[in-house]
Amino acid sequence: MRRHPRQKSTxxxxxxxxxxxxxxxxxxxxxxxxxxxxxxxxxxxxxxxGQPDDVVSKNNIHDQHGPSSGHLPGxxxxxxxxxxxxxxxxxxxxSDVSALQTADGRWFAYVGxxxxxxxxGGVRIVDFTDPENPTRAGNLNSxxxxxxTEGLQALSVDTAQFSGDLLVxxxxxxxxxxxxxxxxxGITLWDISEPTEPEKLVEAFGDFDLHGNRANESHSxxxxxxxxxxxxxxxxxxxxxxDVDLFDITDPRNPVLLAETELPGVNVNGFGDLKTAHDFxxxxxxxxxxxxxxxxxxxxxxxxxxxxxxNPVIVGDFDYAECDQVILEELGxxxxxxxxxxxxEWTSDGSVFxxxxxxxxxxxxxxxxxTTGDHQGDYPxxxxxxxxxxxxxxxxxxxxxxxxxxxxxxxxxxIPSPEDVPGYLDMLEEGDERIVVLQRGPVGDPSxxxxxxxxxxxxxxxxxxxxxxxxxxxxxxxxxxxxFCGSGAFVDEVVGVCTSxxxxxxxxxxxxxxxxxxxxDGPEIGAIGDRIEVVATFDGWGYTRVVDTADPSMPTEIAxxxxxxxxxxxxxxxxxxxxxxxxxxxxxxxxxxxxxxDDDLLAYFSWYAGGFRVVDISDxxxxxxxxxxxxxxxxxxxxxxxxxxxxxxxxxxxxxxDYGLFIFRYTGALPE
Numbered sequence: 240m241r242r243h244p245r246q247k248s249t250x251x252x253x254x255x256x257x258x259x260x261x262x263x264x265x266x267x268x269x270x271x272x273x274x275x276x277x278x279x280x281x282x283x284x285x286x287x288x289g290q291p292d293d294v295v296s297k298n299n300i301h302d303q304h305g306p307s308s309g310h311l312p313g314x315x316x317x318x319x320x321x322x323x324x325x326x327x328x329x330x331x332x333x334s335d336v337s338a339l340q341t342a343d344g345r346w347f348a349y350v351g352x353x354x355x356x357x358x359x360g361g362v363r364i365v366d367f368t369d370p371e372n373p374t375r376a377g378n379l380n381s382x383x384x385x386x387x388t389e390g391l392q393a394l395s396v397d398t399a400q401f402s403g404d405l406l407v408x409x410x411x412x413x414x415x416x417x418x419x420x421x422x423x424x425g426i427t428l429w430d431i432s433e434p435t436e437p438e439k440l441v442e443a444f445g446d447f448d449l450h451g452n453r454a455n456e457s458h459s460x461x462x463x464x465x466x467x468x469x470x471x472x473x474x475x476x477x478x479x480x481x482d483v484d485l486f487d488i489t490d491p492r493n494p495v496l497l498a499e500t501e502l503p504g505v506n507v508n509g510f511g512d513l514k515t516a517h518d519f520x521x522x523x524x525x526x527x528x529x530x531x532x533x534x535x536x537x538x539x540x541x542x543x544x545x546x547x548x549x550n551p552v553i554v555g556d557f558d559y560a561e562c563d564q565v566i567l568e569e570l571g572x573x574x575x576x577x578x579x580x581x582x583x584e585w586t587s588d589g590s591v592f593x594x595x596x597x598x599x600x601x602x603x604x605x606x607x608x609x610t611t612g613d614h615q616g617d618y619p620x621x622x623x624x625x626x627x628x629x630x631x632x633x634x635x636x637x638x639x640x641x642x643x644x645x646x647x648x649x650x651x652x653x654i655p656s657p658e659d660v661p662g663y664l665d666m667l668e669e670g671d672e673r674i675v676v677l678q679r680g681p682v683g684d685p686s687x688x689x690x691x692x693x694x695x696x697x698x699x700x701x702x703x704x705x706x707x708x709x710x711x712x713x714x715x716x717x718x719x720x721x722x723f724c725g726s727g728a729f730v731d732e733v734v735g736v737c738t739s740x741x742x743x744x745x746x747x748x749x750x751x752x753x754x755x756x757x758x759x760d761g762p763e764i765g766a767i768g769d770r771i772e773v774v775a776t777f778d779g780w781g782y783t784r785v786v787d788t789a790d791p792s793m794p795t796e797i798a799x800x801x802x803x804x805x806x807x808x809x810x811x812x813x814x815x816x817x818x819x820x821x822x823x824x825x826x827x828x829x830x831x832x833x834x835x836x837d838d839d840l841l842a843y844f845s846w847y848a849g850g851f852r853v854v855d856i857s858d859x860x861x862x863x864x865x866x867x868x869x870x871x872x873x874x875x876x877x878x879x880x881x882x883x884x885x886x887x888x889x890x891x892x893x894x895x896x897d898y899g900l901f902i903f904r905y906t907g908a909l910p911e
Contacts (some may be wrong), residue, residue: 310815310848310873311804317866317907318851321890324373326363326899329355334386335821335878336894339393339404339431339830344368346882347376347434349406350894351387357413360386362406363899364434367892370884370902376435382442383421384412389518389582389821390460391878393431394830396470400490401440403432407472409457410443415690425454426474428491440491446476446484446499455479461519462488463529471497471548473531475516482516483533485548497549502533502541505556509537509578510603511621511721518582521545522826524589530554530791532585532592537578540594542791557594557786557794565799566778569806574603574778581781581819586839587826590789591859593800593842595819598781601811602630605774607710607738610638612769614745614752618738619719620773623711624726625695626735630775631812632672637708637734637773639671641746644704645764647677647697650689654704655765663767672707672734676743676768679714679724684758695728698735708734710771712743715756736773746771779806781818783844785859797860800842802849802867815848815873823879824856825889832883840910841865843891845876851893851903857910865907876901 327333334351341347345368354360362379381387390409396402410423425445430438445454455478462472470491474484481499488494507514518534531551533541542555557580562573576596583594600622607620622628629637642663644654657663657673667673677697681687698709711724717740724737744752746768749761762768783800804810804817811817823843827834842862844852851874853866868874878894884904893901 309813311810311850311869313869313871315868317905318853318868319904319906320868321370321902321904322373323898323902324365324375324900326350326365326375327352327355327897330897331355333877333894333896333899334388335391336880336892336900337391337393337406338367338880338882338892339395340832340882341404341434342432345434347393347431348373348880348882348892348900349391349393349431350900351391351878353388353896354381354386354413357384357386360384360413362387362391362408364437365900366434367882367900367902368885370890373900373902377437379406379408379429379437381410382423383418384414384416385410385423385443386413388458390426390457390475392461394462394464396462396464396491398464398468398470398489400492401430401470403430404434405429405462405491406431406437407460407462409460409474410454411456411458411477419450419453422453424456426457426460426472426486426494428488428494430491441494444494445474446479446496449478459518461521461531463521465529471545473519473521473545475518483543483551485545485551487548498551500551502535502538502543502553505535505538505541505553506558507538508559508575509539509580510575511537511578513578513718513721513723514538517580520582520584520592522585522589530589532583534580534582534594536580539578539580540583540592540786540794542788542794555788555791555794557796560796563778565782565801565806569779570777577778577781579781582821584822584824585788585826586824586856589791590787591856592786592788592794593822593824593856594784594786595822595844596781596784597820598779598818599624599816600628601777601780601808601817602628602775603778604629604736605776607736607742608772609742609746610770610772613748614769618742618745619721620736620738621721621723623694623724623735623737625729626698626709627732628775628812629734629736629773630777631732631734634670635775637672637674637736638771639668639674640666640770641674641676641710641768643747643762643764643766643768644675644677644701644706646681646687646689646691647675647700647709648681648689648692649696649700651681651687652764654700654706656705658705660765660767666767673705674708674710674771675701675704675706676710676712676746677701678712678743678761679717682714684760686759693728694725694735695730698729698733699731702731702733708736711735711737713737713740715740715754715760777808777811780804783819783822785856785862787859798862800854800862800864802846802852802864804849815875817849818847819849820845820847820877821879823881823891825881828881831881832887832889835883835887835889836909837889837905841905843879843881843905845879845893847875847877848873850874851876851879851891851901853905853907855910866905868903
């Protein structure tokens with residue numbers, strides 16, 4: 240037998256975090272979660288409150304950034320770190336943050352716990368009335384296997400049925416259960432008028448059409464009080480095409496579903512053509528109408544008039560440009576914009592909208608090419624959130640013959656090792672990767688009764704079996720072009736690409752080649768398929784778009800906001816996730832401390848490993864960064880929220896996924 244050739248190595252190693260954008264079809268397994276340290280631990284970051292560099296370090300926490308070479312260097316400009324509070328001992332555990340002042344003047348933060356260890360999800364309550372000394376004030380634990388991501392909002396509500404402070408929590412879950420109560424969906428509403436003694440008003444209420452005994456999962460939610468005795472909430476429905484649900488919460492103990500819509504007829508022109516509602520902003524316009532801006536991924540942002548929430552009406556449809564403006568300017572290439580409209584906020588009068596595109600893949604995966612056999616040609620392929628890109632390989636290409644490994648979950652039939660597949664090693668050419676093909680799921684396959692799992696869990700099983708890369712394939716149901724194979728839970732440096740179910744059948748010459756597909760499906764585990772080739776093209780990280788919405792029916796992009804690393808290929812791998820996540824635009828909202836000196840002048844961003852960013856938007860067509868903070872040990876900011884200190888001056892909260900809560904103050908000059 241000829242000697243096995245040397246395999247290609249990755250150029251840089253890094254553990255990559257779960258994206259938080261879209262979750263896998265399957266769910267992570269549970270494990271124990273030790274207690275948290277309740278002490279206050281201000282981190283030393285650059286120029287942080289004059290603390291010496293050895294006060295505290297985050298290096299004892301294993302996080303996505305890895306060692307010091309795995310994140311951007313710490314730096315600061317015009318931003319003071321007032322304090323920080325550790326809320327977790329686990330990477331990727333913290334999600335969003337909201338804040339609200341009580342009637343007697345105290346300030347509390349509500350920080351989401353994504354439940355890195357499954358059953359630990361919920362909301363952490365922090366008293367930061369003294370911003371220099373934040374303290375834990377309580378926990379709101381999610382039931383069963385529930386956790387909290389982006390649907391976290393604290394607001395004051397005054398209706399005939401309820402007058403006080405309300406916390407809105409959207410619910411997702413991390414594993415299946417025979418008990419539907421362990422799989423909370425919809426929303427949970429808490430009376431937080433006294434944050435240290437919260438009262439649950441309703442739990443896991445939502446759209447029950449699909450399951451009957453439990454509400455559909457919800458990734459996000461946003462509520463508003465009309466000021467006329469009514470309150471409403473918009474909720475993302477993760478499980479139905481009608482993915483925007485509207486509820487009356489005038490009596491928050493008895494919510495009522497008013498309407499659900501899939502936002503029909505809007506233009507979808509982001510790269511990938513994936514239309515899925517993801518997040519919201521809501522604002523009363525000067526003419527008295529209420530508008531809900533829906534971040535609709537590759538459809539961009541959709542302005543919906545919800546003055547009558549029982550009859551939502553689309554009034555504006557954002558369209559991406561033909562060529563991505565930043566890529567065109569920086570690289571000279573005309574590439575379709577990535578899309579990924581994730582979140583955003585209007586200015587106070589609704590004339591400008593600042594929207595974030597969350598793109599975790601700085602390299603665009605080309606179509607998959609089958610280069611041998613009877614079905615040679617191009618097939619759709621996309622990156623898998625959390626996996627390494629083919630760009631991590633020395634030649635920027637994933638190529639080699641493939642072997643079928645089944646579903647690849649921890650409880651699935653074992654993935655064979657390359658050495659156990661007769662003849663496979665002899666087929667490898669110099670520079671090839673050992674590539675195993677794993678299906679998404681299992682769901683509905685009578686031959687595979689085990690629970691589905693995240694692609695990262697599948698990849699881990701593949702790495703343990705000796706494979707270099709994973710070609711994930713779409714399940715029977717779901718989009719074929721582009722395919723979607725889930726994302727998240729990666730703990731290995733392994734290349735992962737997703738292709739269609741049709742390509743799967745053609746790779747192994749396993750009819751039928753087009754739907755409908757039936758079980759049993761595909762070849763036997765261990766079957767050798769054809770050779771593939773997948774090439775990576777650098778297209779940068781997700782950034783922010785500024786949109787003129789003075790005419791709601793004609794939203795027009797007028798500027799982009801980036802950070803220096805957005806189009807820098809030298810930091811594309813090994814420096815953490817450098818995409819933008821969320822933005823807060825101060826606009827005099829009484830739930831955010833009311834009018835302040837920065838209203839409509841500054842925007843505050845959580846930019847994952849890119850840190851906390853402050854941007855001057857006083858001239859929306861010419862935004863300019865005026866401040867930033869990146870911790871010496873690396874940052875991983877997810878959420879951002881507005882508040883004030885004891886003197887009524889602006890402070891800004893940010894949630895770090897690997898650490899907890901940060902409290903900042905912008906110290907630069909305000910725009911004139």
